[in-house]
Amino acid sequence: MSHDALPQPATARRSESLSGTARVPGDKSISHRSFMFGGLASGETRITGLLEGEDVMRTGAAMRAMGAHMEKRGDEWIIRGTGNGALLQPEAELDFGNAGTGSRLTMGLVGTYDMEVTFIGDASLSKRPMARVLEPLRQMGTQVLRATPGDRMPLTLRGPRQATPISYRVPMASAQVKSAVLLAGLNTPGVTTVIEPVMTRDHTEKMLKGFGANIQVETDEQGVRHIFIEGHGNLTGQVIAVPGDPSSAAFPLVAALIVPGSDVTIENVLMNPTRTGLITTLLEMGARIDIVNPRNAGGEDVADLRVRSSDLKGVSVPAERAPSMIDEYPVLAVAASFAEGETFMHGLEELRVKESDRLAAVANGLKANGVDCTETETALSVRGIPGGKGIGGGAVETHLDHRIAMSFLIMGLASEKPVTVDDKTMIATSFPEFMGLMADLGALISGGDENR
Numbered sequence: 001m002s003h004d005a006l007p008q009p010a011t012a013r014r015s016e017s018l019s020g021t022a023r024v025p026g027d028k029s030i031s032h033r034s035f036m037f038g039g040l041a042s043g044e045t046r047i048t049g050l051l052e053g054e055d056v057m058r059t060g061a062a063m064r065a066m067g068a069h070m071e072k073r074g075d076e077w078i079i080r081g082t083g084n085g086a087l088l089q090p091e092a093e094l095d096f097g098n099a100g101t102g103s104r105l106t107m108g109l110v111g112t113y114d115m116e117v118t119f120i121g122d123a124s125l126s127k128r129p130m131a132r133v134l135e136p137l138r139q140m141g142t143q144v145l146r147a148t149p150g151d152r153m154p155l156t157l158r159g160p161r162q163a164t165p166i167s168y169r170v171p172m173a174s175a176q177v178k179s180a181v182l183l184a185g186l187n188t189p190g191v192t193t194v195i196e197p198v199m200t201r202d203h204t205e206k207m208l209k210g211f212g213a214n215i216q217v218e219t220d221e222q223g224v225r226h227i228f229i230e231g232h233g234n235l236t237g238q239v240i241a242v243p244g245d246p247s248s249a250a251f252p253l254v255a256a257l258i259v260p261g262s263d264v265t266i267e268n269v270l271m272n273p274t275r276t277g278l279i280t281t282l283l284e285m286g287a288r289i290d291i292v293n294p295r296n297a298g299g300e301d302v303a304d305l306r307v308r309s310s311d312l313k314g315v316s317v318p319a320e321r322a323p324s325m326i327d328e329y330p331v332l333a334v335a336a337s338f339a340e341g342e343t344f345m346h347g348l349e350e351l352r353v354k355e356s357d358r359l360a361a362v363a364n365g366l367k368a369n370g371v372d373c374t375e376t377e378t379a380l381s382v383r384g385i386p387g388g389k390g391i392g393g394g395a396v397e398t399h400l401d402h403r404i405a406m407s408f409l410i411m412g413l414a415s416e417k418p419v420t421v422d423d424k425t426m427i428a429t430s431f432p433e434f435m436g437l438m439a440d441l442g443a444l445i446s447g448g449d450e451n452r
């Protein structure tokens, strides 16, 4: 999709009970990293279950532009990497579309190469802060040749002849910043250290170890993680089966909870503890979620989730839980809209710098649909209406944000009146199968059948 594609509205209506079994696409975080590390490693990487959303495909295109070879054969992606330290300067700018993860991790990856790389993206990505990645890169010797004021994209990086290893304490809870510094460390002599006071998703650490990087993690008495990576090592190709994305599973899961009479099973969902905050919270709210057949697959915990409609109760979600459910607050706010009592969510400052200001977008969407809520600088409280009486009838502005679009379409499935979102096109960035998958479970969403 081009950046200026026309917006396509969609409307969700109150649906009869949802039922059936579904598989959501592969985890977005793991898919990005599979393309990146496979593209960098020597030898062949084979990936099944990859998320073929627009964000991930942009990362693939970037790795191709720097010399990796990638093709799909049957269900499998076959990557032939450039070999360590051998990325090529891309001939054109790298266009990351809507993807924060792809752009920030790639800035880290290329920032210590003696070459020039320009990063561009859509209107949403061009507003997002990149200083959080550029600051440690500058310390390592990367020059920012051009950037839009405020260290925003479009921007051009020029790596040093030889980068300097640093010890960097990540100032905000961000797996993207942590990962960017670790990836910069891959092409830096000596040991680069990342200090992570608040644990975030650990896919970079786990996967780099799997690819053979010399990386170690120590957790001190205060619970602070110290991650050490030695540069100029060898990554070798791997076989990867990407588990289902818990951040995508969240949508059919919340739908099944709030649409009366529903019984839905979502298979093969990643259950890495750095990603399960939403499930923890919904269980506290009284959700009937059975974690079926928990198992380990390729070094990650996965399980099937059986979800039945439930009488939810408001809870207080502690700020410490935010990193483990950071992308799930919009859909949690929807679940909270149908719960008895009030749900308090704290520690939400990072939501303001996602694809949209998600805190404002959620609060505005709730209010437009008759749900009473209070937004502060870093928190949201939602006063629910069990049964959904009076909810709906509003139009939601999605601000180029896939999760806002999907969350409010889920709201419309259980609300008294329909809910319309102004644009569903961004859903393709992370969950291209969303419309078809929801329709197969019995959801009534119009403006959506062309994805089937």
Ligand SMILES: O=C(O)C1=C[C@@H](OP(=O)(O)O)[C@@H](O)[C@H](O)C1
Residues within 6 Å of the ligand: 028, 029, 030, 101, 173, 174, 175, 176, 177, 179, 201, 326, 327, 350
């Ligand atoms: O590292 C990753 O794959 C991601 C990290 C998170 O971003 P932050 O690092 O900005 O919290 C998350 O919101 C994003 O969807 C994916």
Ligand SMILES: C=C(OP(=O)(O)O)C(=O)O
Residues within 6 Å of the ligand: 055, 098, 099, 100, 101, 102, 327, 354, 355, 403, 430
């Ligand atoms: C925040 C998200 O992604 P990114 O930062 O990669 O754009 C998301 O998918 O919710």
